[in-house]
Amino acid sequence: MLTKHVLFSGLLLFVSSFLNSISAQTIIGIDIPGLHNNDGQGIYDVMIRDATGRDVLIMPPARAVNAYDSCTDCCISPANKNPDFYEYGDGHIVSIPMFTAQIFIFSKPGDAAINDVALLKGKKVGARKGMPYGNHVESSGARFMKVDQLTKNIKKLERGSLDYMVAYTPDIYDAFYSAGKDPFPHTKTSPVASHEDSLLCKDTPENQALIKKLNDAI
Structure with missing residues (x-):
């Protein structure tokens, strides 16, 4: 003791x-x-x-x-x-x-892109530990599954362990590039939130x- x-x-x-x-x-x-x-x-x-x-x-x-x-x-x-x-x-x-980052919802490969936060309710949604996503996203009722590296969520979403993933651009694009993958479906012109x-x-x-x-x- x-x-x-x-x-x-x-x-x-x-x-x-x-x-x-x-x-x-x-x-x-x-x-x-x-x-x-x-x-x-x-x-x-x-x-x-x-x-x-x-x-x-x-x-x-x-x-x-x-x-x-x-x-x-x-x-x-x-x-x-x-x-x-x-x-x-x-x-x-x-x-x-210095820049305005944007938050998007990413779907599984082959699924439709969405930008309606209400659709996250009750879903398993990947996010990064310690990052703020704004009240609009965080109060969606999603079951957030948080990890320390974005590439982990990319793998989980691809194999079906997650329903969706929320992430900031441009850093998520860098993570997709590092993983050797094209960005998964997301509404490129309709972010769910923006962060200055x-x-x-x-x-x-x-x-x-x-x-x-x-x-x-x-």
């Missing part, structure tokens, strides 16, 4: 130390292939670095959000203040959108200046 207590205490200390290491003006990037990459060469990584001179610290979605919520003076990308997706109000500032991909920061004078640099470059 003592050993378990010591291990648990050590874990708490590690997590606390990690969160405290998110220093002033750290820019946290949500791991999204093609947009925020671990090698620092994602589209948003390059845009932010070129505009501000700062590197982006990449984390999985849920960890990135927790780190941002716990810091006092940091930023996160991509995010925004749209109440359909987030509860960030006063005390947070956002940049001009901005840099979100705690509202401080330093971060106001940081966002101005990015806005001037966009």
